[in-house]
Amino acid sequence: MTILDLFQLDGRIALVTGAARGLGREIARALAEAGAHVVLHGRTIASATPAVEALRADGLAASAVAFDANDAAALEAAMDRVLDAHGRIDILVNNVGERDRRKAGQITADDFDRLVRVDLGAAYRLVRRVMPGMIERGHGRIVSVTSIVDQLATSGSPSYTAAKGGLAALTRALAAELGPHGVTCNAVAPGFFATETNAAMATGDAGAARARRVPLGRWGKPAEIAGAVLLMASPAGAYINGHTIVVDGGVSATYEMYR
Numbered sequence: 001m002t003i004l005d006l007f008q009l010d011g012r013i014a015l016v017t018g019a020a021r022g023l024g025r026e027i028a029r030a031l032a033e034a035g036a037h038v039v040l041h042g043r044t045i046a047s048a049t050p051a052v053e054a055l056r057a058d059g060l061a062a063s064a065v066a067f068d069a070n071d072a073a074a075l076e077a078a079m080d081r082v083l084d085a086h087g088r089i090d091i092l093v094n095n096v097g098e099r100d101r102r103k104a105g106q107i108t109a110d111d112f113d114r115l116v117r118v119d120l121g122a123a124y125r126l127v128r129r130v131m132p133g134m135i136e137r138g139h140g141r142i143v144s145v146t147s148i149v150d151q152l153a154t155s156g157s158p159s160y161t162a163a164k165g166g167l168a169a170l171t172r173a174l175a176a177e178l179g180p181h182g183v184t185c186n187a188v189a190p191g192f193f194a195t196e197t198n199a200a201m202a203t204g205d206a207g208a209a210r211a212r213r214v215p216l217g218r219w220g221k222p223a224e225i226a227g228a229v230l231l232m233a234s235p236a237g238a239y240i241n242g243h244t245i246v247v248d249g250g251v252s253a254t255y256e257m258y259r
Contacts, residue, residue: 012091013087015039015130020043022197025051030223039065042066070118076125092126094122095144096119115163135183167187171244175242207219
C-alpha cells in the first residue's frame with residue numbers, strides 16, 4: 001500500500017450538506033473522485049441536481065437529498081430516506097451555514113436562535129443520526145466546516161460567530177466521546193473564499209483590501225478547501241482527531257491587519 005492508497009474512499013458512503021454549490025460542491029467532488037458514493041444535500045432536489053449530474057457525467061457515484069436545515073422534521077425524514085437507501089453513512093461533512101451580517105443591536109433574540117439552529121443545531125441532529133451506526137461499525141469520519149471566526153471575530157455577525165465557535169467546540173467534545181469507538185471528529189476553518197455567495201464581496205475595493213490582508217495575496221478558490229477535508233475523511237488522516245485545520249492563506253497566523 002502506498003501513501004496515495006490511503007486517500008482512497010472506495011466503498012464509503014458520504015453525506016455532504018450544503019453541497020449544491022460553493023465549498024460543499026467542491027468537497028463532494030473530491031470525496032467522489034476518491035471513490036466514495038456521495039449524497040449531496042441541497043435545500044431542494046432541484047438545487048442539488050446539477051451538482052449530482054455533473055459528478056455522474058464524470059463517472060462518479062452521487063445522489064441527492066433535500067431538506068431545510070431549519071426544519072427538524074424535514075431533516076429527520078430526509079435522513080430516514082438516506083439511511084434506508086444506503087444503509088449507512090461512513091463520512092458526514094457538516095457544511096450548511098447561513099450568515100447574518102448585522103450587529104448585535106440589530107439581531108433579535110429570535111433571529112439569533114434561528115441562525116444557531118441552522119449552523120449548529122442541524123449539525124448536531126445529523127451527528128445524532130449517523131453516530132450509532134458509526135459506533136456499531138467501529139469506524140466513522142465527521143468533518144464540520146466552521147470558519148476562522150471560530151477563533152477570531154470582527155464587528156458584526158455575532159450569531160454566526162457564536163454558531164461557528166460552538167461547532168468547533170462540539171467537534172472537540174465529539175472527538176473525546178467518539179474517539180474510543182473508532183470515530184474521528186474534526187473541522188476545517190475556511191478564510192476568504194471566492195464562492196458564489198461571496199462573489200460581490202470578493203470584487204471591487206473591499207475584495208482587494210481583503211486579498212491584501214492574506215499573506216498569499218488572494219482569495220481562496222473553492223476547490224482549495226477539498227484537500228483538507230479529504231485528508232480528515234480518509235485513512236490518511238486516521239490519527240487526526242479533535243482538531244481544526246485552518247485553510248485561510250495565512251490570515252489567522254499573521255498580525256498585520258491592513259496593507
